[in-house]
Amino acid sequence: MKIEHIGIAVNSLENSDDLFARLLGRSNYKRESVEREGVTTSFYKIGESKIELLEAAKPESPIGKFLDKKGEGIHHIAFGVENIQNEIERLKKEGFAFISEEPKEGADNKLVVFLHPKSTNGVLVELCQEKP
Ligand code: ZN
Secondary structure, three states: OEEEEEEEEEEEEHHHHHHHHHHHHHOOEEEEEEEHOOOOEEEEEEOOOEEEEEEOOOOOOHHHHHHHHHHOEEEEEEOOOHHHHHHHHHHHOOOOEEEEOEEEEEEEOOOEEEEHHHHHHOOEEEEEEEOO
């Protein structure tokens, strides 16, 4: 396991891509829309980890609701795992709750699931595995 990326909700990728490019001294390496989630993402490499900026493609999407309620800021922490199915089983046995137990296709060639923040001290935790 490693911290694969940190997800940050932003109001405008246009503004935030400029800000993060100046902050990190490098450009994003990809922009990608995940239509099913109603989100547009922008990725930056930082050593072994990444920053994922998240912009709502529509206001009623999960990111749109998050921005509405909490405003811009850290949205989730993603742990990279070797085998997502094994980790889901292990964490279920440990009593953790998932938003959905079925891995879905996420951005950046990943299978992803989210743990429910009520079981992780209010932190939205994503598990992600590189797609085979
Ligand atoms: Zn993520």
